[in-house]
Amino acid sequence: MASVLPRTVQGPPVPLRWPPEDNRIPREIFTDPDLFRWEMDAVFTGPVWVLVGHEAEIPQPGDYKTLSVGAVPVIVVRGADGQVRVLVNACAHRGARVVEGPRGNVLKGGFRCIYHMWTYAPDGSLLGVSLPDDFPVEFRKEDYGLPRARVALYKGLIFASFHEQTPPLEEYLAELTQGMDRVLGDGRLRYLGSIKVIFRTNWKLYVENIYDGYHVTALHTGFQVVRLRSHGGQRLVPNYERNGHLWGQSRSTRREELQPVLRDMSLFDVRTKPTTDHNMMVVFPSGVVTDYFDTIQLRYVLPLAVDQTLIEFTFFARADDPEDVVRHRVRQGPAVLGPAGAITLEDAAALERVQQSSVARGDNVILKGTPKRFPPYRHVDEAPIRHFYQAYRRLIGVPVEEGTP
Ligand code: FES
């Protein structure tokens, strides 16, 4: 069934073929640059909360980090007043990117744009301009601050939204808050570091891979070794009718059974929690929160182009972890779930192949687990992918049959 995106909203209308079945995904959506431009507006600046950080990444007044919300470059900064804000990283004068580099502290001196030396306070207000004489008499500094996104926090997680109608954060997260409570505890974390890598794949392929339980033991040798499997048959997609989040729960072999088998336990050791249960969550559309093994990790999915996605892997310890546990986490996190890690490297290889062959057109098909219409699914099911695309379709304006997942 061919659909056309609504023309009443700003942005180029994109004619789009989308089959009526909810388990068929047209490959065009991974290669169409017009659609990419459209979804940056319709999805990422639509009524969603985008995960942009954790408070532990910017603990001190003036600490900041940069990333993007879809295509919008932003600065996540803690003000002199301790409050977290998300500012658009584009000068209010002639649009130059104000802040270069990934992180820093700006308490002394403010953010200074290199182009004409306008300077902004950590809260985004304009402090001053260079050579201020001969400006129009009606020029007022108050009118030229850096635009701000709405910000909401949960357990230290920082979310941004550019849409007026995004529901309150906890309502948006719904049952996902229970998973976050489990992974983040009281929310007091210590930031260990982050690694950025560009995947040569569309951002949606990267995200759908996380909903895909089918590939987990098919592709990942490491997960075969530890026999990652369903935890009580759960691969949950909470609140599937309202949003496209994922909460996958799984369980690996107990460490007592693994110890005699593995020469080096450190990759898959579980020392910091009482069971070998693991959680993998996606906050639709692009935030990943996980506690696989002893690794506490957030991922930010930053679309660069229709076939390029920057992933930032961010690693954490608990605030009161002893140093030997911190060292263990620093070693295990990147080695398993970092871009060169045992698991992630395999995903990158598979996803780049999908991207390259998407020009062949036709549909990708989701089958395993789909006879069940609704969650809970099994960990090895790929059925949850449907929920991601249903939420996506609603936002880009492709009609969704109600009553489907
Ligand atoms: S563009 Fe930033 S000061 Fe002119």
Ligand SMILES: [Fe+2]
């Ligand atoms: Fe994977």
